[in-house]
Amino acid sequence: MDCSSWRSTHFDLNANPVRVLEDASNKEVESHFVDFARKVSVKEESGALVEEMNRVSAENKKLTEMLTVMCENYNALRNQLSDYMSKNSDKELSGSRKRKSESSNNNINGVNGNSESSSTDEELPCKKAREETIKAKISKAYVRTEASDSSLVVKDGYQWRKYGQKVTRDNPCPRAYFKCSFAPSCPVKKKVQRSVEDQSVLVATYEGEHNHPNTSQLEATNGSNRCVTIGSLPCSAGSTLTALDLTKAKPSSTDQIIAKQSKPVAKMDSPEVRQFLVEQMASSLTKDPNFTAALAAAISGRILHQNPTEKWSRN
DNA sequence: CGGTTTTGACCTGCGC
DNA sequence: GCGCAGGTCAAAACCG
Numbered sequence: 001m002d003c004s005s006w007r008s009t010h011f012d013l014n015a016n017p018v019r020v021l022e023d024a025s026n027k028e029v030e031s032h033f034v035d036f037a038r039k040v041s042v043k044e045e046s047g048a049l050v051e052e053m054n055r056v057s058a059e060n061k062k063l064t065e066m067l068t069v070m071c072e073n074y075n076a077l078r079n080q081l082s083d084y085m086s087k088n089s090d091k092e093l094s095g096s097r098k099r100k101s102e103s104s105n106n107n108i109n110g111v112n113g114n115s116e117s118s119s120t121d122e123e124l125p126c127k128k129a130r131e132e133t134i135k136a137k138i139s140k141a142y143v144r145t146e147a148s149d150s151s152l153v154v155k156d157g158y159q160w161r162k163y164g165q166k167v168t169r170d171n172p173c174p175r176a177y178f179k180c181s182f183a184p185s186c187p188v189k190k191k192v193q194r195s196v197e198d199q200s201v202l203v204a205t206y207e208g209e210h211n212h213p214n215t216s217q218l219e220a221t222n223g224s225n226r227c228v229t230i231g232s233l234p235c236s237a238g239s240t241l242t243a244l245d246l247t248k249a250k251p252s253s254t255d256q257i258i259a260k261q262s263k264p265v266a267k268m269d270s271p272e273v274r275q276f277l278v279e280q281m282a283s284s285l286t287k288d289p290n291f292t293a294a295l296a297a298a299i300s301g302r303i304l305h306q307n308p309t310e311k312w313s314r315n
Numbered sequence: 316c317g318g319t320t321t322t323g324a325c326c327t328g329c330g331c
Numbered sequence: 332g333c334g335c336a337g338g339t340c341a342a343a344a345c346c347g
């Protein structure tokens with residue numbers, strides 16, 4: 001599983017635009033300020049503006065430092081998580097309750113050893129291969145939501161149709177079953193259930209791989225998606241990703257996703273797409289007068305949520 | 316009116 | 332074989 005390059009580029013995607021934005025906004029504000037000062041040429045007013053500018057710069061610097069610290073912490077947590085995942089991936093898969101894809105796989109050579117099994121010699125390899133395929137495409141995503149939010153909705157950019165809900169024995173919270181809206185042409189399913197330990201965390205389990213583009217990617221490509229897809233999951237199930245949500249202030253994008261998957265998405269991996277996303281993020285954010293406020297909110301939110309995040313990385 | 320959600324019934328695999 | 336638990340189906344309700 002070679003996903004480190006993708007993960008690191010994805011992380012850069014989150015980190016670099018901030019630096020780009022910071023430089024761009026500083027230069028922009030400075031040039032606007034200079035022009036304005038020349039035109040008005042009122043010393044008192046310019047003095048006040050300089051003072052304001054210094055204050056904003058100091059605030060900007062402070063935010064940048066906080067962001068740097070945050071990114072370092074995020075990196076450390078991500079490394080912890082990937083270490084943990086690689087150590088426990090085998091254990092996790094064999095220990096799951098899921099029967100079709102795992103238990104039968106592990107017992108196929110006969111813990112029960114019943115020679116009168118209904119499976120024929122032709123069926124066995126075929127079934128095994130199919131189950132292994134399914135097993136290989138299972139991925140999990142942990143999504144933080146508002147504690148008051150009782151819906152089992154994970155905004156991952158795809159459209160889902162709920163086909164069932166069940167209360168399971170090991171968790172009092174109901175588990176919801178979703179199929180991709182493109183079914184039956186797209187076979188992907190997902191299960192969403194609240195974590196037993198932290199009920200503000202949704203655990204989404206994806207099975208299969210989408211054979212069509214992510215709807216949010218399509219919207220972004222069309223330029224109609226003003227809320228950049230940082231917080232959404234660009235999920236072809238099976239790719240490793242980490243996403244940093246800078247748009248926490250928006251209710252529609254409050255989800256904070258840390259996902260473990262197993263192989264990269266070609267579209268997201270291409271330099272053109274990354275460049276496009278960076279440019280789009282930069283342009284949309286620099287035009288937004290609420291950007292500073294939203295950034296501050298995101299950072300404070302991150303800091304407040306740091307402990308639960310550490311908790312996830314242990315689980 | 317068509318698509319989605321809800322929810323009880325049903326199916327299937329596993330352990331005893 | 333039986334009971335349990337997870338997963339799926341499908342009819343009714345809901346919604347835009």
